[in-house]
Amino acid sequence: MRSFTVGRVWGIPIRINASLLLFLPVLAWLIGSGAQIETYATIVEGFAPGQLDVAALRAGATPWVIGAAAAVGLFVSVLLHELGHSYVARRYGIDIESITLWIFGGVASLRSVPREWDREFWIAVAGPIVSVLTAAACYLAVRFLPLPSGVVVFVVGWLAVTNVTLAVFNMLPAFPMDGGRVLRALLARRRPYAVATRTAARIGVGFAFLFALAGVLWFSPVLFLMAFFVYGAATGESRAVALDDLLDGMTVADLMARDPPTVPAETTVGAFTDRLFAERRTGFALADGGDIAGYVSIEDLRRRKLDDDAPVSAALPDPVPRVDAAADAFEALAELSGAKGGHALVTEGDRVVGVVSQADYARAVQLRRRAPSEGRPTAF
Structure with a gap:
């Protein structure tokens, strides 16, 4: 699907894939319908200074306002996550071609992936660290700031919970997710880069099968699609690194x-x-x-x-x-x-x-x- 450039940050083109434009209304509906509001309201009340009026949050068009605001806030959080990767990569002198937001989150396209284990490690963990910091900022806003309404309290609190989930999920050692890249970086300390990549890719393929199984058992199309994405990306990265290794030193x-x-x-x-x-x-x-x-x-x-x-x-x-x-x-x-x-x-x-x-x-x-x-x- 096509991607559209919507702006630049630090000179990096920010692109939105057409799949995201199709998925945002679905995500807004998922957040604003069913028991989602009641479930997350209970979690947010655990750190909010007062109780939330669940009936008011579910009245009229309010659920759709909440769903739309939360969906957009989620992908702003994903953008911040990718900017975390990009910031550290730029500190190491690596150019960023673009950041693309799509149905499965975001992708920061680096012109080159460093083979120094410590550089890849810090670039990989920078995204989850930013997600944790974003969650902390949202938590503090709910806890200590006089937010104007229960809707704003709910959405900001929801983003606090979701950013923690985003950080934890990305740290799963399912290559090529952040956790998989961290795993490869640690493996590359004591073994060749290509061997470390193959090992991390095999673990990523294992997680892909687990995602697929969970998708079937829980009737979750998103998990099933995630399984295909992780499988394809893991095997593709492994082949690319093997090819790079074979062509090493050649012009x-x-x-x-x-x-x-x-x-x-x-x-x-x-x-x-x-x-x-x-x-x-x-x-x-x-x-x-x-x-x-x-x-x-x-x-x-x-x-x-x-x-x-x-x-x-x-x-x-x-x-x-x-x-x-x-x-x-x-x-x-x-x-x-x-x-x-x-x-x-x-x-x-x-x-x-x-x-x-x-x-x-x-x-x-x-x-x-x-x-x-x-x-x-x-x-x-």
Whole structure:
């Protein structure tokens, strides 16, 4: 689903995912209906200076006002939680691409995840610490401030309880939640980072199955969806770290194909296809006035569905993806994965020196897996 930028904090784009916009009314209804108000009113009365009038809280449209205010307050709390992660990451010199609020909470996208265990530890625990501090501020407001109405007392007290719950839940060692990242950081003190990640990911998968089981037993769709999220994120992170480990020390120049076979950019699609089959290739670089204009594969032709008389250059993506030859191979893979066709031109300065593809990455990974741990080749 799409995300929309709604503002910036410390220069970090704050985005709201469409899933959150769909879920907020549901959350407001869940909070304002049924026995939720009565249950939480009893908890809030435990630290509020006086009793709450439950009948007044449940009268007329008041439950929906409470539900809407509490739902928005919850996601403001989630934003503060993610800003906690972001603040500590920035103190370590790590840039934050964005903070996105969505149906399962929030995500602070770091440009790089530190492999130093102590840095990851403090970045991970910063979010739950902020949630606890937010809960403490709400508790003190209910306990000592003359809040204007019982509705405000209830909502602020509810946020105090919910922020404690948020902190505790996030500290479960279910990777990639905060607790799982803390676990990986502690494991990485005495073992390789990739091994620590695999161990934390396995524990995360175990929690995913527990969430799924609880979702079935309690008929909770949210827990069931959480199980899928934790499972997918844990296994995905484990694969990404393993890939990063295999590509460690390599640049795009180590993977790219130099001086790739070319065809003129004005070649027709029909002639281009004939040459593909004649030479048993899946694609060619396009030459334009002595320069390489891009790379077109058979998948590009299938996607564009061009006439045989059209120039094959019409199948080029706009813009043509480019990566620097000196770029870290793993970091460049993210840009290449988003490129249509899975190919990118490799440049040195303003000059195109080759082409790199996802197939080049697959070949490099395969060779490194077969190579001994010491003396692995660094170029292919």
